[in-house]
Amino acid sequence: MLEITGLECRYGKVSAVRGLSMVVNQGELVTLIGANGAGKSTTLKAISGLLPPAAGRIVFDGQDISDASAQRILSLGIAHCPEGRRIFPYMSVQENLDMGCYLRRDADGIEADRRRVFERFPILEGRRRQTAGTLSGGEQQMLAIGRALMSRPKLVLFDEPSLGLAPNLVETTFEIIAEIRAEGVTVLMVEQNAYAALEICDRAYLLESGAVALQGTGAELKDIPHVREAYLGG
């Protein structure tokens, strides 16, 4: 479904990704793990068109999207959940969801998808007019995920979904991501919490200084001594 070959990304003169190649197949949950600065988030930005790659090819569903605009990539079916602040704090819950389908104009489809988000997260429906910044951390996370689903994506890119969340919410977040995958949406996730990520993923790539160092299923990677020492805490 997604095939990346020889990807290179630079911020000015500093190169963050150097010749990365990877594949995500339809229906998989793939995760990228690695230390800070390994190029995980940069890779996601390159896929979603927020950072045009300096070299390499990104092919999605048979189309070359290396130089496509962020709008075009989104409308092809790739949604990006960036890291950090995940919501528009001064918009209402409903307005946040509407931003998620900003590029769509099919009012009926949007309404149906909004219903589905509210069915998945009933608590959001009760708060649809509430200012999003006043939601709890967990609710904001649900809202962020709901918003990503509003563009009706085939592939969702999650950037550090567990960052800054309380431990019990981390678990809930991973459960929700697993659920989304179970419904047929392909997921590519960047995660610092390598242990949890390897638990739920089908396959994983370990990035080191901008390229793939190791790859395999979650269980395989967990058994590799280097991974255990450096990323799983022994």
Added chain:
Amino acid sequence: MRHAVTAAWVVFLFSIPLWMTDLYILHILISAGIFTIAAISLNLLLGYTGQLSLGHVAFFGIGAYTSALVSLGFDLELTDSYTFVFAPWPVWIAFIAGIAAAGLFGWLIGKIAFKVRGAYFVIVTISFAEVVRLISLNWVDLTEGPMALNNIPPFGVAIPGLWEQTFYQKLPNYYLILVVAIVCYIVVRRLVRSRAGRAMIGLRENEALASSVGVDVTRYLVLATVISAAMAGAAGGLYTHYIRIVDPDIFLFIYTVTMVIMVVTGGKGTTAGPVVGGLLFGILPEVLREFASPEVQWVIYGVFMIAVVFFLPQGIVPAVTSWWKARFAAPEGGLGTPEGAR
């Protein structure tokens, strides 16, 4: 209910000259109106896209100078043997030209804004205003420099051959400015409630997220800057044909500061905020003049401003809205700060 209140306001504003015969007060209202239009335009940038333009007066002045020059005509000695002569055009066309010129410069600044944000955008806009001021001061052939452009023709309307009126009086100017202000208010209101408006608010609130949901950040920043600049240019044109003299002091930094104060105290990111702030700070100094000596005036003005910022950090309009909601309305939410202050 809301419509009734709005209608009552409009009727009230239109009726003022009927019972208010004091020309001095009418003059204050006209100047406050011109500043309100400028504040409305600044609010689009500052309140909705979150970009602080501290050179906003440049657009105002460019509109004023362009409109004045097009309506007066000018000669430019380009070489020893060739002089470019620009014949005077009707005032309305000059006014449109001023709006267009300001909008064009807005487009340039908007393009730069894509590269520089935050503090750098502030510096770019301040420098821009200062450069324009120095040009207006030193390009004496064109602008008359500190001698100012005089005898600028006022607006006027005419039915050819039958009837005409030139706006020498305060009364028609008052109505003209009121109508333009209402048009600007409606334009901003419609804009911020449209898809484009959602995009602008989105990029103010969380730019990374906005671009990840497919908002074309550059496009909407440029759009907002162009509309905002054009509107400020319109205010400048109204000013120039009302006062009928324009000099480089129009570009002084203090005018930008006044606009920012109006927007921030009124409530940035609300449609009514700049109107409330514009009228308040347009009228307040003149009211104070009645019963306080000049030194005391500015002290009161300053203290009032600090009090507003201290007690109502979001601005007057959001504070009143939330008080009203808490007091009377059902806790439905959504109206107070949806497009509201940060």
